[in-house]
Amino acid sequence: MTSPVLDTIMERAEEIRALGSVNEQLGRLDDKAAKVLRDSGMIRMLQPASYGGMEAHPREFAEAVMQIAALDGSTGWIAGIVGIHPWEMAMADPRVQQEIWGEDPDVWIASPYAPMGIARPVDGGYVFNGRWQFSSGTDHCDWIFLGAMLGDADGNMVTPPVGLHLILPRSDYEIVEGSWEVAGLKGTGSKDIIVRDAFVPDYRAIEFAKVIDGSQAREAGLTNPTYLVPFSCAFPLGITSAVIGMAEGALAHHLAYQRDRVSIVGTKIKDDPYVLYAISEAAEEIAASRTRLLDFVCRMHDEAAAGREVSFGERAAGRRTQVRAAWRAVQAMNEIVVRSGGNAMRTDNPIQRFWRDAHVGLSHAIHVPGAVYHVSALTDLDIEPPQGPMRSMI
Structure with a gap:
């Protein structure tokens, strides 16, 4: 799927990629990197049209986040997290929307x-x-x-x-x-x-309870299905998309790095069947992570568009899909990073930065599998999960 945002990102891909190490040194997004996101319209993808937003399909949003994160993990992470906030702001009181965006629709x-x-x-x-x-x-x-x-x-x-x-x-x-x-x-x-x-x-x-059960969006009079997908689908979307994008970025750099590499024992990597096997397996696992996450988002959007309420069990299964997609992508990335050789860990090699970024992204609370898998399994067994924290992000 293409979009004006994706087109702009690709036009400025080298700039985003080059600023990755600068962002890391600063300990925040460089002003130039932030300007690229503003110029692309990335943060306005889920913003209401009444304030200059695109009200985009959440799949388009996820794909844009993945593309940015494959260029630089930190920039992709900001795109995914800051980019989801206009989605909830669309449900807020019109007075605060006017305060925030009335003079400048690019306020973050x-x-x-x-x-x-x-x-x-x-x-x-x-x-x-x-x-x-x-x-x-x-x-x-x-x-x-x-x-x-x-x-x-x-x-x-x-x-x-x-x-x-x-x-x-x-x-x-x-x-x-x-x-x-x-x-x-x-x-x-x-x-x-x-x-x-x-x-x-x-x-x-x-x-918060009204955001979780969807009543906040309905009371706000929102009709675009983008705003009617469950919070437990929309909020994790940018975060998980960023992690998958980082794995894609690590894979791309790994392929470029390995193409002409010769191992310390003199074997050309292109002639090493074990590394080639790992590359193919990792590439397919990362692609499967992308496909499963995007399929889940599309199904939730389709349900909302059809006016059907998504059940708790369906939300739990969706969270399971989202969590597993992140873990699958990072585990696949690990298999190629450990076959990249010691020089991949040098600070001037982007592979190690994608590797570190993805692991920190995986540690986000929404990617903790325990309670999500527990609740999802209970709903699959047609057993009502207990009330309390285990249900909090479902």
């Missing part, structure tokens, strides 16, 4: 959604406090989604717990410099965020 929104803050109700909104890790691309964003738990008048979490996504302008939170010292995805600049006694008006709050 950061996150994280992890509920690490407490929102204490006050007249007209909430007083908000907390600290969050992993705010990817945050240096280039002017607004942020932050996960919160609803508190009582004393600031203690209410029971049963109520999750919120609160939306804040850059003036209401602190980016903690020096808080992103990591082995991979260094160029994402996924720094810590601190909020101290910020007032958040109630129209800038979204109840």
Whole structure:
């Protein structure tokens, strides 16, 4: 599938690729790399048309993320994570949409959604406090989604717990410099965020349960199927697509590197049947990861377009597909990286950066297989999974 975004990315592929090491050295996305994403329209793919967005099919979005991540992991990661935020913002109160995009449709929104803050109700909104890790691309964003738990008048979490996504302008939170010292995805600049006694008006709050069950999109009057796919399909999409793209990038560099390589014992790699076997197997596994993820996204979009509600079991199976796609791609990548020779680990060889980036991407919470596989198996057995954290991202 082609799109104007993909066309622009391919036109500027060498620029994105060349900036990979610069991003890593900076510990955030270089301003030039961020400008390429802005110019391409990548971050507006899922943005409402009323604010200059494309309202693209989620498959197009995923394919664009993969292509960018195959050029540079950190740039692809930012494309996938920052790029998904306009999808949820489409469901938010029109007042906050106007505040963010009214003057500039290219304003970026950061996150994280992890509920690490407490929102204490006050007249007209909430007083908000907390600290969050992993705010990817945050240096280039002017607004942020932050996960919160609803508190009582004393600031203690209410029971049963109520999750919120609160939306804040850059003036209401602190980016903690020096808080992103990591082995991979260094160029994402996924720094810590601190909020101290910020007032958040109630129209800038979204109840997380309504995002999960799809009622937030329906209440907002959205009809494009892109906004009606389940959150558990849309939110992980950019992250998993980026990881698969990194594996594709590692494979491409491996092929280029091995073409004329001679091993330390004097064997030309093109004559080594064991390495050739690993290349073919890895290439097929990575391709299968891409195909399964895109097929899942298309099925969810088709269900939404047909007006059918996606069941909990279908959502669980979809999360299983998404998690396994990431693991399959990274495991396949490992098989070729360990056959690339010691020189592949030199810092001037991009293979090692893709390898490190993909492993850090795989460690994201949405890729933890335990609870997802557990719940999916129970639903396959027609057994109702227990309530609680195991269902939280399904």
